[in-house]
Amino acid sequence: MPKELNFKQELTGCFGFPVAENPTQAMIEPAYRSMGLDWRYLTLEVRPENLAAAVAGARAFSFRGFNCTIPHKVAVIQHLDGLGESAALMGAVNCVVNRDGQFIGENTDGKGFTATFRELADPRGKSLVLLGAGGAARAIGVEMALAGCTKITLVNRDEKRGRDLEALFRGKLRETVKSQGSDLAVNYVRWQGDFRVPDGTDILVNATSIGLYPDVNARIPLAMETVSTETIVADVIPNPPTTRLVHEARAKGCRVIDGLAMLVGQGVIGVEYWTGKRPDAAVMRRALEEVFAQVDNRFPR
Numbered sequence: 001m002p003k004e005l006n007f008k009q010e011l012t013g014c015f016g017f018p019v020a021e022n023p024t025q026a027m028i029e030p031a032y033r034s035m036g037l038d039w040r041y042l043t044l045e046v047r048p049e050n051l052a053a054a055v056a057g058a059r060a061f062s063f064r065g066f067n068c069t070i071p072h073k074v075a076v077i078q079h080l081d082g083l084g085e086s087a088a089l090m091g092a093v094n095c096v097v098n099r100d101g102q103f104i105g106e107n108t109d110g111k112g113f114t115a116t117f118r119e120l121a122d123p124r125g126k127s128l129v130l131l132g133a134g135g136a137a138r139a140i141g142v143e144m145a146l147a148g149c150t151k152i153t154l155v156n157r158d159e160k161r162g163r164d165l166e167a168l169f170r171g172k173l174r175e176t177v178k179s180q181g182s183d184l185a186v187n188y189v190r191w192q193g194d195f196r197v198p199d200g201t202d203i204l205v206n207a208t209s210i211g212l213y214p215d216v217n218a219r220i221p222l223a224m225e226t227v228s229t230e231t232i233v234a235d236v237i238p239n240p241p242t243t244r245l246v247h248e249a250r251a252k253g254c255r256v257i258d259g260l261a262m263l264v265g266q267g268v269i270g271v272e273y274w275t276g277k278r279p280d281a282a283v284m285r286r287a288l289e290e291v292f293a294q295v296d297n298r299f300p301r
């Protein structure tokens, strides 16, 4: 049988502005190659005023899906045909999936985190401390609660932002969790000075941007002596993979989830949504490690 010639690639990508430093292409295209798929993942600069046209373009080109990053995660919703459960709860989309011609918005950030967490422990009944109240904290809080976490302490510097997220978690999220037969206790703590981690905390997550390259030496205001060795410590910062927090938590003997694991975790789910097949997470992690190794991102510098 002659092999059929096919010069048409399936298209996926990332819409953002600015977007040039977004490394997602570097992990997704190797994943496609290792799956034997002649697919592309394009890093596409989309200015806010061009978002509607960009989504229309993605429809015209029959994109299989695309990621959205800053500043499009909320604005893209008005251009879509529907939302998955957690994207609707969060009011933010980072992954659009073409399902039979319908563009459906999903949020894979928290799902990627939760999938990585499950490799270490069962989220059910756990107590979570979230440092930060931005998009990453929102995504992780929603998914960990849907996965069975029963207590969330939100710690944020800006009170308004902290209180807004507390209201979302105590309202729509708690209702959804209760409808699933579980419950959720939420409290907000204003971040002043070094935060002391409460006894009984199962998971501590840095969901702030503190420590992101090039500020690799930046210190999170946190009393490390209050972090128990029983607590699983996670950092959302993917670059560098070993942040100051990751370094110090490992030195204490805590189990640790680094930001690269979360980035790969959300990428795995995105590729699975788009292709229907599970990619190899190890291929994706290696590809990103190679990219980040090209800059001097080690802590301490």
Ligand SMILES: NC(=O)c1ccc[n+]([C@@H]2O[C@H](COP(=O)([O-])OP(=O)(O)OC[C@H]3O[C@@H](n4cnc5c(N)ncnc54)[C@H](OP(=O)(O)O)[C@@H]3O)[C@@H](O)[C@H]2O)c1
Binding pocket: 109, 131, 132, 133, 134, 135, 136, 137, 156, 157, 158, 159, 161, 162, 191, 207, 208, 209, 210, 212, 236, 237, 238, 259, 260, 262, 263, 264, 266
């Ligand atoms: N690994 C992954 O897959 C993944 C996925 C998504 C995001 N991320 C990373 O997560 C980080 C946060 O992203 P985001 O979308 O949540 O950003 P965001 O919405 O802008 O929120 C940033 C958060 O960080 C806090 N913050 C920043 N600097 C601080 C400081 N010096 N002291 C105390 N708090 C500080 C902010 O607090 P205030 O409200 O007080 O300003 C806010 O809560 C980024 O670095 C991003 O790269 C990683």
